[in-house]
Amino acid sequence: MPEEPQNIVVCRCEEVELEEIREWIDKGYDTFDELKRVLRVGMGPCQGRGCRDIILREISRRTGTPIAEIPCGTFRPPVKAIKVKVAAKGGDR
Amino acid sequence: MEWQKTADAVVIGGGMMGTCTAYHLAKLGMKNVVLVEKKTVASGATGRCGAAFRAQWGSRLNIEMGKRCIDKFEHMQEETGMDIGLYQNGYLMIGYTEKEVEIFRESVALQNSMGVPSRMIDHDEARAICPGINVDDALGFSYYERDGQADPFLCNIAHQEAAKRLGVKFQKFTEVTGLKVAGGRIKGVVTSRGEIDAPVVVSAAGAWNRHIGDMAGIDFPVVGERHEALITEAVDFDVCPTMLMSFVGDYYIQQRPNGTIIAGCGPNAYTKADHDPEVMGNSWGFLERTAQVLLKVLPRTRNIGITHQWSGMYDLTPDLQPCIGETDEIKGLWLNVSGCRGFMFGAVAGELVAQMIIRGSSDLDISDFHWRRYAQGKKFKDLMVV
Ligand SMILES: Cc1cc2nc3c(=O)[nH]c(=O)nc-3n(C[C@H](O)[C@H](O)[C@H](O)COP(=O)(O)OP(=O)(O)OC[C@H]3O[C@@H](n4cnc5c(N)ncnc54)[C@H](O)[C@@H]3O)c2cc1C
Numbered sequence: 001m002p003e004e005p006q007n008i009v010v011c012r013c014e015e016v017e018l019e020e021i022r023e024w025i026d027k028g029y030d031t032f033d034e035l036k037r038v039l040r041v042g043m044g045p046c047q048g049r050g051c052r053d054i055i056l057r058e059i060s061r062r063t064g065t066p067i068a069e070i071p072c073g074t075f076r077p078p079v080k081a082i083k084v085k086v087a088a089k090g091g092d093r
Numbered sequence: 094m095e096w097q098k099t100a101d102a103v104v105i106g107g108g109m110m111g112t113c114t115a116y117h118l119a120k121l122g123m124k125n126v127v128l129v130e131k132k133t134v135a136s137g138a139t140g141r142c143g144a145a146f147r148a149q150w151g152s153r154l155n156i157e158m159g160k161r162c163i164d165k166f167e168h169m170q171e172e173t174g175m176d177i178g179l180y181q182n183g184y185l186m187i188g189y190t191e192k193e194v195e196i197f198r199e200s201v202a203l204q205n206s207m208g209v210p211s212r213m214i215d216h217d218e219a220r221a222i223c224p225g226i227n228v229d230d231a232l233g234f235s236y237y238e239r240d241g242q243a244d245p246f247l248c249n250i251a252h253q254e255a256a257k258r259l260g261v262k263f264q265k266f267t268e269v270t271g272l273k274v275a276g277g278r279i280k281g282v283v284t285s286r287g288e289i290d291a292p293v294v295v296s297a298a299g300a301w302n303r304h305i306g307d308m309a310g311i312d313f314p315v316v317g318e319r320h321e322a323l324i325t326e327a328v329d330f331d332v333c334p335t336m337l338m339s340f341v342g343d344y345y346i347q348q349r350p351n352g353t354i355i356a357g358c359g360p361n362a363y364t365k366a367d368h369d370p371e372v373m374g375n376s377w378g379f380l381e382r383t384a385q386v387l388l389k390v391l392p393r394t395r396n397i398g399i400t401h402q403w404s405g406m407y408d409l410t411p412d413l414q415p416c417i418g419e420t421d422e423i424k425g426l427w428l429n430v431s432g433c434r435g436f437m438f439g440a441v442a443g444e445l446v447a448q449m450i451i452r453g454s455s456d457l458d459i460s461d462f463h464w465r466r467y468a469q470g471k472k473f474k475d476l477m478v479v
Contacts, residue, residue: 028094028263033133033136034133037133037134037249038246038247038250045326045398045400047401076375076402077375077401078380078400081326081399081400082380082398082399083395083396083397083398083399084394084395084396084398084399085384085388085395085396086384087380087381087399088384088385088387088388089381089382089384089385090385
């Protein structure tokens with residue numbers, strides 16, 4: 001088997017590497033939201049669109065839990081960033 | 094995590110109040126401490142809060158607690174071995190009425206007399222501390238530069254990791270469903286995963302403490318109240334160099350060290366989404382109102398993108414002050430609830446409760462925080478509250 005490359009960035013918004021994710025899963029942080037709280041994965045503007053599946057797969061692989069049984073974490077509004085002046089009641093007067 | 098049927102103490106709730114209590118019990122030498130958490134550490138209010146701390150309070154005991162908590166945050170990395178995202182950028186309190194400014198003035202005098210060098214400042218200095226701020230309609234300000242903020246997840250998790258190293262067992266996804274009581278003494282807890290016998294049980298379930306009291310027929314005077322918050326994309330570090338708060342204006346605004354800006358207000362400033370106030374959820378009305386505040390107080394935030402909004406449960410008590418101590422009715426059963434400031438008070442309150450449990454007394458007398466004051470017709474008075 002070829003060696004896995006080092007320093008694979010999984011969460012690009014918060015620049016979190018696979019190695020760190022594995023370390024914290026092994027410390028018992030084996031749900032998406034726990035990893036989010038300790039490493040900020042999924043807390044950036046994309047809310048985990050890029051990394052959630054990779055992380056859930058990694059949790060499943062290291063804990064032996066089927067992927068469908070791992071809580072997949074919370075999604076928060078707004079779906080896309082909205083400017084302060086647009087959100088403000090009465091607009092930018 | 095392996096299940097154990099007995100413990101020296103069980104702590105209910107893995108927020109800042111519970112996790113710090115468990116940590117300090119173990120640090121003071123208790124061997125067999127178990128913390129039971131319905132979900133996971135930092136999933137409650139602690140992981141949803143603004144994460145500010147301050148010594149700018151209006152009563153002796155709160156100022157003393159505030160001083161001690163600043164000290165705790167300044168040493169938390171050493172104490173726990175983990176970076177906690179400490180950022181001390183000072184709290185600027187903004188007053189909009191004569192009455193509010195008078196409260197600031199009296200509080201600053203009391204703070205100064207207790208060794209907290211906070212001060213009243215004028216409009217020009219407020220504008221110098223936070224360039225670009227619009228305070229034309231404000232009447233006065235108080236400021237203390239050692240007030241600050243930290244990462245609430247990391248503070249909570251740092252205490253979990255430090256507690257684990259001292260032997261504390263954390264049972265996550267485990268809900269306490271009953272209390273075991275006999276002969277006026279606590280005997281343990283019943284949970285969704287089994288029972289644990291213990292001579293000491295500390296209820297640190299934040300906004301949900303009332304339900305724990307109910308399990309033993311005791312009135313824990315706590316109700317949950319949903320508070321919402323929002324966060325922006327990361328922007329230039331100096332958009333909001335200090336933390337801003339106004340009680341009358343009903344808002345707080347603070348920039349995190351990663352450049353994002355957090356803002357929020359109380360639940361009565363906007364039209365709430367139409368669902369149970371004890372259930373989490375987000376309101377469009379909150380987004381509109383808070384964006385409006387940002388636009389007014391910090392006009393240069395106009396083009397900044399709001400990326401998320403969320404909500405959390407305030408642990409509301411009748412006088413908005415802590416309720417801490419052993420119950421008079423059931424020996425060994427303790428309540429440790431902050432009255433809406435559990436992030437900042439957690440480490441100090443946890444240590445004091447652990448001292449009282451282990452040594453029978455604590456090095457700061459916090460008996461005024463016991464909720465038997467309500468039965469005596471008293472309230473704890475401090476007007477520097479949200
Ligand atoms: C938007 C917002 C902003 C805030 N800003 C600040 C601030 O700037 N500074 C500050 O100091 N405070 C702030 N607060 C208040 C602060 O968050 C809370 O006072 C504090 O987090 C309470 O801590 P806690 O440990 O008591 O409760 P929590 O953190 O809520 O923890 C209680 C835990 O108990 C668990 N639990 C409940 N019932 C059971 C059960 N039956 N069995 C097992 N476990 C159970 C829950 O799952 C939860 O994890 C804010 C709150 C909100 C919502």
